[in-house]
Amino acid sequence: MAHLSIEQLSEQERQLSARYQGFLQAGLNLDLTRGKPSTEQLALSDALDGILAGNYKTRDGVDVRNYGGINGIPEARELGAALLGISPEQTLVGGNSSLTLMYQYMMFCMYIGIQGENSAWFIEAAGKPVKFLCVVPGYDRHFTICESLNIEMINIDMTASGPDMAQVEALVKADSNIKGIWCVPKYSNPSGECYSKATVQRLAQLGNIAGKNFRIMWDNAYAVHDLDTVLDLANIMDACQQAGTTDSVFITGSTSKITFAGAGVSFAGSSVDNLKHFKNWLSAQTIGPDKVNQLRHVRFLKNHAGLLAHMEKHALILKPKFDRVQEHLTAALEGQGVGNWTIPQGGYFVSFNTLPGLAKEVVRLTGEAGVKLTPAGATFPYQTDPQDCNIRIAPSFPSLEEIDQAMPVFITCVQLASVRQQIAQNS
Secondary structure: OOOOOHHHHHHHHHHHHHHHHHHHHHOOOEEEOOOOOOHHHHHOOHHHOOOOOOOOEOOOOOEOOOOOOOOOOHHHHHHHHHHHOOOHHHEEEOOOOHHHHHHHHHHHHHHHOEOEHHHOHHHHOOOOOOEEEEEEOOOHHHHHHHHHOOOEEEEEEEEOOEEOHHHHHHHHHHOOOEEEEEEOOOOOOOOOOOOOHHHHHHHHOHHHHOOOOOEEEEEOOOOOOEOOOOOOOOOHHHHHHHHOOHHHEEEEEEOOOOOOOOOOOEEEEOOHHHHHHHHHHHOOOOOOOOHHHHHHHHHHHOOHHHHHHHHHHHHHHHHHHHHHHHHHHHHHHOOOOOEEEOOOOEOOOEEEEEOOOOHHHHHHHHHHOOEEEOOOOOOOHHHOOOOOOEEEEOOOOOOHHHHHHHHHHHHHHHHHHHHHHHHHHHO
16 A cells, blocks of 8 residues: 555545445444354353252252352362363352452452462562463453453563463563453454464463462463364463462353353352462352353253364354454455455454554454444553554454445455555555
8 A cells, every 4th residue: 555646646546535424324223342142142051940850959969059169069070170170179169250250269369369368469579560471362351350440450461372482571670569461362352363282382381480389360361262273271270280380270160151041050260278278268158159150051052072072063153253254354455555454264354454543444444334343442451552553342242244235344444444554544
């Protein structure tokens, strides 16, 4: 685009503006904001409803309708352990949201203390800010947790193999008030990377070089969410075992994008000692989780093999949508110099980078034309993208027909914003 004359750019702007005006008049109302399962995906798990058929007993004869069982039922712990890549003894089963477990654990570390009162992060920081490393672009809900707990966030660059580990290691060595790092290790949200084995091994060593009570928040939300080829992720707990740092990792996952997004089962994993302290604190809040729902999920999914077979059905629904997004982007924007995007092999997002300084404008134009996108900046701490370029596209919820309506709008807005920027720079 930079090689075009001002006259050529102005003509492109005129044509794109006319196309955009057509979208404004079309009255579209489409949503690509969050990675929600579609109605068709949710229907894959409708057999959960009524599956207990009056049999509320676990294999040990426990009636799940009653109080108790803060660990979760044994069958559900086994299911979660296989998902997280750990042992049942290292697994806690919660309610419907792994985000709740993340928030509770972060609050526990920050204000209560992993090993008692004097180990609370805010006490160890001795009046200075508690800090956390955030790989960017990243998951906005992680950043919200830190903001709500007054934890200062530090951006870490994402590479093709995961976080920039040289940057991570230098920071944690230099500052003992850096208390952890957020990781979405497989199909990272939103950019889709899968951490390499070397990266996982270096992360496992952080507990040996960081300050006291450093934690890796290992949000493996997309552990089994492959679209086609299955990518293997190195086991973080095994790596920590070898490094002697098993206390330094807290693993989470759930069935939110496996069964019902609003009525799934969450899992947390860590060392037995970590879980003991965490559960003691949790016991002041609850007598136990929803064990009825845990038993429903075990009866429905049966085991890890059954879970993987279920995920193949999800992939059959999701892959055509991701393929369609790629078809639109490639046909219209490849080689145009107005942006770049990821081609994920799993997960729930496509990450698109505009030219610097244009993400907010593209999101604004797209929204006014009836296509809602995640707000620009949401994939960075404090909603501030230093380059103002990253946009997260979520193709899971809309139908193929709706994607075919939404993507030309998005593409036109990228082109229009880019041409207008070039005109302004050339004027």
